[in-house]
Amino acid sequence: MKFATPEGATPFDPDEAEGLLLSHITTRAELDRWEQENIAEAAARAFRRNHPDILTDGFARRLHKRMFGHIWRWAGIYRKTGKNIGLDAWQIATELRTLCDNCAVWTLHAVYPPDEIAVRFHHRLTAIHPFANGNGRHARLMTDILLVQLLRQPRFTWGSGNLVNAGECRKQYIDALRAADHYDYGPLLAFVRS
Numbered sequence: 026m027k028f029a030t031p032e033g034a035t036p037f038d039p040d041e042a043e044g045l046l047l048s049h050i051t052t053r054a055e056l057d058r059w060e061q062e063n064i065a066e067a068a069a070r071a072f073r074r075n076h077p078d079i080l081t082d083g084f085a086r087r088l089h090k091r092m093f094g095h096i097w098r099w100a101g102i103y104r105k106t107g108k109n110i111g112l113d114a115w116q117i118a119t120e121l122r123t124l125c126d127n128c129a130v131w132t133l134h135a136v137y138p139p140d141e142i143a144v145r146f147h148h149r150l151t152a153i154h155p156f157a158n159g160n161g162r163h164a165r166l167m168t169d170i171l172l173v174q175l176l177r178q179p180r181f182t183w184g185s186g187n188l189v190n191a192g193e194c195r196k197q198y199i200d201a202l203r204a205a206d207h208y209d210y211g212p213l214l215a216f217v218r219s
Contacts (some may be wrong), residue, residue, distance in 0.1 A: 067091035080125040092197035111154025139176040148205040181217040
């Protein structure tokens with residue numbers, strides 16, 4: 026099985042591709058549709074109640090499992106391989122816990138305005154890239170949960186376009202993340218509410 030990968034997305038390695046639980050899927054469009062249905066279910070469930078442990082690696086793993094667990098055997102498990110982006114696999118657990126702890130401090134002490142806290146959290150989570158795939162979608166949902174439940178803000182609109190497939194909206198998003206790599210959060214702050 027080989028799927029085309031949009032720019033900035035993580036390609037599957039052969040072992041990860043073997044983790045597909047739905048053998049009838051043969052195209053990227055089918056995979057995207059199945060994943061999107063599961064993500065919608067996970068999001069609905071996540072916003073039905075408050076979660077006291079949002080800023081933990083356990084919550085991050087459980088959320089990824091809810092989003093992709095019907096499709097991928099490795100859902101909710103930190104990746105064990107290197108990717109085109111992200112930290113070395115052995116750093117994931119420590120860096121994710123550090124991010125969660127930092128975000129808790131930012132929130133408690135209002136170090137940044139709420140949108141900037143969420144943008145910094147999102148950027149760092151995508152940079153850590155904890156899972157074999159689905160990291161951007163996972164980071165966006167985690168960020169929206171953080172916004173609504175801890176920061177008491179509305180969800181981001183994320184450019185009001187399709188961020189999964191190649192296109193102008195995805196390009197703007199990737200460019201904004203790359204600017205944030207150099208500590209310029211302005212483009213990402215503008216993008217998330219556009």
